[in-house]
Amino acid sequence: MTDAAICVTCGTQYAPGPAPDACAICSDERQYVAATGQAWTTLARLRRSHMACVRMEGALLGIGIAPAFGIGQRALLVRTPAGNILWDCISLVDDALVTLIGALGGLAGIAISHPHYHTSCVEWSRAFGGVPVHLHAADRDWIMRPDPAIVPWEGETQALLPGLTLVRAGGHYPGGTVLHWADGHGGAGALLSGDIVQVVADRRHVGFMRSYPNFIPLGAAAVEGIARRLSHLDFDAIYGAFWNLVIPTDGRAAFDRSVARHLDWLARPDG
Numbered sequence: 001m002t003d004a005a006i007c008v009t010c011g012t013q014y015a016p017g018p019a020p021d022a023c024a025i026c027s028d029e030r031q032y033v034a035a036t037g038q039a040w041t042t043l044a045r046l047r048r049s050h051m052a053c054v055r056m057e058g059a060l061l062g063i064g065i066a067p068a069f070g071i072g073q074r075a076l077l078v079r080t081p082a083g084n085i086l087w088d089c090i091s092l093v094d095d096a097l098v099t100l101i102g103a104l105g106g107l108a109g110i111a112i113s114h115p116h117y118h119t120s121c122v123e124w125s126r127a128f129g130g131v132p133v134h135l136h137a138a139d140r141d142w143i144m145r146p147d148p149a150i151v152p153w154e155g156e157t158q159a160l161l162p163g164l165t166l167v168r169a170g171g172h173y174p175g176g177t178v179l180h181w182a183d184g185h186g187g188a189g190a191l192l193s194g195d196i197v198q199v200v201a202d203r204r205h206v207g208f209m210r211s212y213p214n215f216i217p218l219g220a221a222a223v224e225g226i227a228r229r230l231s232h233l234d235f236d237a238i239y240g241a242f243w244n245l246v247i248p249t250d251g252r253a254a255f256d257r258s259v260a261r262h263l264d265w266l267a268r269p270d271g
Helices: 043-049 095-103 121-127 137-142 220-229 251-267
Strands: 005-007 040-042 051-057 060-066 075-080 083-087 109-111 133-136 150-153 157-161 164-168 177-181 190-194 209-211 237-240
Touching: 040 043, 051 095, 083 157, 109 121, 109 157, 121 133, 133 137, 133 164, 137 150, 190 251, 220 251, 237 251
Parallel strands: 083 109, 109 133, 133 150, 190 237
Antiparallel strands: 005 040, 051 060, 060 075, 075 083, 157 164, 164 177, 177 190
């Protein structure tokens, strides 16, 4: 539905009908309501005011919106011999994107790291024939537009396609998910982490936050839980949530180094 309400601040699309008084995603402490108040748009209006931007991010095709909209993340297209997966999502989907991705083999499914990036996932699914949208069941209460295409998965891991596995890392949200691409980066492995494990500006470390806009760090137990749940994964590259935030090599060491640094600072009495 191109007239379903989309929150301007976070980019989440709601079910068709009157817009709610407030965006539930933004009212949560992990996000924020803009100082100017709640504002809404629609997919139809977004298609007139914004355009898709597509460019390579490392070995993957990145898909974003210009000018910047919502939280500003970009999605990633993971292409494999068994099919393509869209990792994370953006609010805009239009004919040009559908044609481009269709020419590259279409989509076998969509997988999303956490509720901040649900955006217009139902519209994306329908644009590609109703492909499944994989979200962790622990975050089902944050689904603002229910649809049969949404497939809440349970447990700690979920295989999508050969070499592509979803892993529940937790942290930012209880169902916070990363995608492990075993064959990525020339066979050395890649971690697509959204901002569950966020690549930071130096591109040598990652960060762990409950709220990025409100500067609320994750505590020690949450970070230790992420480290434990990802301890079995081999990866050389890490793809964060935003343009240019990619650690191209030595990602495993960068992750381990960042966990140790975060925990060290939390433990310092003068921190």
